Amino acid sequence: MNKIFKTLLLLLLTNLFAFTTVMCQKQNEIRPGEIWPDNNGKHIQAHGGGIIKIDKTYYWYGEERSQGLDTNYRYVSCYSSKDLINWRFRGDVVKMADPENLGRKWVMERPKVFYNKNTKKYVMYFHLDNSSYKVAKVGIAVSDQPDGQFTFVKSFRPLGHESRDIGQFIDDDGTAYLVFEDRPFGFRIAKLSDDYMNVEKEMSLIKEHMEGGAIVHFKDLYFSIGSALTGWRPNPNKYATATSLEGPWSELKDIAPRETNTYGSQSTMLLKVVGTKSTTVIFMADIWKPKTQWDSRYLWMPLEIGESKLWVPQPKPWTLNIKTGKWNYVQPSK
Ligand code: GAL
Secondary structure, three states: OOHHHHHHHHHHHHHHHHHHHHHHOOOOOEOOOOOOEOOOOOEOOOEEEEEEEEOOEEEEEEEOOOOOOOOOEEEEEEEEEOOOOOOEEEEEEEEEEOOOOOOOOOEEEEEEEEEEOOOOEEEEEEEEEOOOOOOOEEEEEEEOOOOOOOEEEEEEOHHHOOOOOEEEEEOOOOOEEEEEEEOOOEEEEEEEOOOOOOEEEEEEEEOOOOEEEEEEEEOOEEEEEEEOOOOOOOOOOEEEEEOOOOOOOOOOEEOOOHHHHHHHOEEEEEEEEEOOOOEEEEEEEEEOOOOOHHHOEEEEEEOEEEOOEEEOOOOOOEEEOOOOOOEEEOOOOO
C-alpha cells in the first residue's frame, strides 16, 4: 500500500469510528438549551411537543422543523425513550398537505397525542390555522400505532371557542383534558369525550391569556402554567393553583425570576415522573429560534413544586433516575 492510500484509509476509519460513537453514544444527562442528539446524532425535532407514556415507553411528539422539508407539508415527528434522556427517532408520523384550503403558510402547531384505551387509537390534537392565525381551530388525526402514520379526521373549534395554542393533561385517574387559548376569553380547560374525538365538557375558564398551556396534578393541587402572548419571544411564564380542575384558581405567579423571561423559554408541558422514592415534575419548554426554527432548543428542568409553590430552578445539566424518580445536577460528560 502506498503512503497516501494508507493515510486516506486511516482518515476514513477514524471518521467512521467518530460517527458511530456519536450515533450510539448513551447520554447520561439532560442539558437545557443545548443541542439534544437523538439516536442518529441529529438534533431532536419535537418542538411545541407533548409526551405520553405507554407501558414503560415514553413517546415524544412535536413539530418537525428540519431544514429542507417540502414546504407544502407540515410534519410531526415521534421519538421514543425509556429514560427520558436518550431518544430514538421513530419517524415523521404526520406528513400532511393543507387539509382545508388554508392557503400558503398554513399552520399546524403544538401536536399532542392521547392514547384511548377503549378504542385502542392514538388521537392527535393540534392547532390548525391559516397564515394570519384567524382560523383558530383544533385538528384531529388518528393512528393505530404510536409511531404509525396519523390520518387527518376533522377540525373544529372546541366547544365553539377560538383555540390557538393547545396543551394536554391526563389526570391520575386517566381522564384526558385539552387546554386551549381562547383569545377573547382566556385559558380554558376542557374534558375530552370518551373516544377522545371531541372536546366535551368545560372544566374551567381562567380569565387570563396564557399560551403554551400545561397542567400537572401534584399531591392535592392542580398547577396550570402558561406564557404571555408575545409570539416567539420569551416572556415571564406564570402559574395558578386550584384544588379542583373546576377551580377556583389562584392569581397568577411567576415561575422563574422575571428578568430571565423564563430563561428564554416558553412552556409546552409539565411531565410527572412517579418513581419508587420520589416524584419529579419536569418543566418542558421551547427555546424558539424564529429564523432558524430547526435549531430551536429545549429547556427541560425538574421543578421545585409543592404547597402552592412552583419554581424553575437555575437551568444546568441534570440527570434523572427513571426508576426512583430522583434527579440531581451533574457535571456534563464530554
Ligand atoms: C407563539 C406560540 C407558538 C407559535 C408562535 C407564532 O405564541 O406559542 O406556538 O404559534 O406564537 O408566532
